[in-house]
Amino acid sequence: EFKTEFHPSSGREPLHQAFDEFGINSHPEEQLPVDETPWRPFRSRGDFEFAEIALDAALNKAHINGLLALISRISSGETQMTLKTDMDLCKAWEHATDQVTPFTKHDITVPYKGEERVYETHALPLWEWALDLLDTPALAPHFVWDAQRIYKHNGTEFERFYNEPWTGD
Numbered sequence: 001e002f003k004t005e006f007h008p009s010s011g012r013e014p015l016h017q018a019f020d021e022f023g024i025n026s027h028p029e030e031q032l033p034v035d036e037t038p039w040r041p042f043r044s045r046g047d048f049e050f051a052e053i054a055l056d057a058a059l060n061k062a063h064i065n066g067l068l069a070l071i072s073r074i075s076s077g078e079t080q081m082t083l084k085t086d087m088d089l090c091k092a093w094e095h096a097t098d099q100v101t102p103f104t105k106h107d108i109t110v111p112y113k114g115e116e117r118v119y120e121t122h123a124l125p126l127w128e129w130a131l132d133l134l135d136t137p138a139l140a141p142h143f144v145w146d147a148q149r150i151y152k153h154n155g156t157e158f159e160r161f162y163n164e165p166w167t168g169d
Contacts, residue, residue: 001016001017001018001019001152001153001158002016002017002018002019002021002022002150002151002152002153003015003016003017003150003151003152003153003158004017004148004149004150004151005148005149005150005151006146006147006148006149007146007147007148009146010145010146010147012146032138033138041092041095041096041098041099042092042096043080043082043092044079044080044081044082045079045080046079046080046081046082047080047081047082047083047089047092049079050067050068050071050081050083050089051083051089051092051093054067054089061086064086064089065085065086068081068083068084068085068086068089072084100132101124101125101128101129101132103122103123103124104122104123104124104125105120105121105122106120106121106122106123107119107120107121108121144164144166146166147166147167148164148166148167149167150162150163150167
């Protein structure tokens with residue numbers, strides 16, 4: 001048996017659950033709607049798939065333009081491809097980056113054998129990223145908002161354990 005105690009400010013009563021019920025949301029929120037266009041912000045699924053391949057392959061401008069010309073010639077019509085040049089792809093990537101929290105560049109200087117070496121790093125600002133996630137209405141019901149204390153009955157008494165960040169002190 002498991003027992004979950006919620007933060008006192010939440011006003012929620014302790015929750016007792018059997019082993020086979022623990023960890024299962026007993027009040028499931030609305031199912032997320034199926035996204036019929038998961039490739040957005042790209043204009044088509046073909047654009048997204050091409051961008052993914054080009055990025056994975058680290059294609060240069062000449063490779064991208066050559067591949068796009070070839071795809072345009074042999075296109076089977078199963079999907080639309082609106083990209084015609086590497087600029088179209090770059091614009092699509094730029095548009096996609098506008099939709100998410102951008103990485104920030106940091107230079108780290110390290111002394112090495114009597115000289116300073118500078119290493120460029122990129123990091124995702126976690127606070128801004130978290131705020132972006134919280135600003136997404138479809139995700140809000142899936143966040144855990146209240147701190148919890150979780151206990152498992154060991155046959156004699158309830159013993160506390162930690163399994164998620166919100167179950168700590």
